[in-house]
Amino acid sequence: MDTTQICKAEFGSAAHDVDNSWDDELQKLEQTLPKEEGWISGMSLYLYQGFWCSGASVRDLKPVISFQKHFKAIDSDVIIVTIPKCGTTWLKALAFSTLYRDRFASDQNPLLTFTPHQLVRFLQYDVYLQNPCPRLEKNCVYKPRAFATHVPYASLPTSIKDSHCKIVYLCRNPMDMFISFWLFADKFRDENQEALSLDEAFDKFYHGIYAYGPFFYHVLGY
Template structure:
């Protein structure tokens, strides 16, 4: 490690990977990365070598249980926000009388609902998850076709959150440049836009990611809940109640009267979460700073960074790629 990179984050390293991953890389198509030096195409998705290492380990070793809940998103689609909500719902009785001691006040949502490939299987050691009490809450950015087979074979619940592609792109571009700024210069927006429209983005193509879970939600509505970020922002109380119903922990009449739903919405709001010390100065196991996950969260923020022509280009590509799916974004 060079003097100019004394604390290079783990996700940027391409040397700390398993032999299985190292042997696979030369056979895969690759492109310039957004955050890491390179992105490689594996099972139709684009991913950095260190994350591919985590994906391979997750696919081989993760054993889903019937009571598991997986939160799934494309990167920068509201993951942190929904992780917080997802943690609150099945655990609300445990902390209802002691909100001052609620884990969300002192722990990152990314620790409470950990990523499979980005945290649990990110290192060389395979975790033992069998002792975790149900329901086990996990997250992943994996597209449907790349989920571990045990997830598809089990009866576990999948909660998918999608976001407008233009806002997703702008948020991902900001996120990439914030992480890159620790070691190298940023990438121009136009360069990232070209890659995004070719499908070359972390865990992309975006349209394949969204369509895979939309199709699964139509085929297995009892197992797959498909949510839109913009709908949740517009009416969070309604969607929090629907999510609780889907998870099998519906709100009781007393909870509806005493404001439990509003309390969860307030606690998990962008304003509340971004002001907590753990989300301003903490670090994740991958070396990323938690404040990197809190920027704006605004609907329609893309207009402040992209020209009308850029926005129309994204719309054309997404419309073409999703034609016939029945899904409108």
């Protein structure tokens, strides 16, 4: 039985059973999860398992939960982990260049054609975004497999923590990360929306209320 069949068995044999299962679970979460106004227009923050997830609704937790439930790590996997705005793109490029340094001629490296995010895909934002049970081999054509996530250590799938796969973690000076995150969020502000002031943003950051925060819980977990 392949991964897709296993997932279907867990959620029900028919598509509507899968949807109903998700609806029930997410409705229960929506009634219990603390909620705060997000940094980006139209986005809220939901406190899930001790960290804040950003989304238009609680349904945006679905790919995180799918990743937690169904990802099966193998010992050769490399998992790139950061908190947002801590050098994720840079680390993905370095990791890809290092892992596959003997695979390509210098003028044929995929990084010349594709972005680091296309080559080292996010598990919660990309791989599990549309499909709760994706075929992982289609999402990572190179071996060893390399994926990325922002999820805190405590909320990683058990298969990652129980395997011998490598976790590569990068953090950043929180003062620099805060300013970078504030400027990044402002790029998505609606024209008619008032900008989040630096004081308001700092108050949220101080209390850990931003995507995948609090900062120090995330760092200490890894």
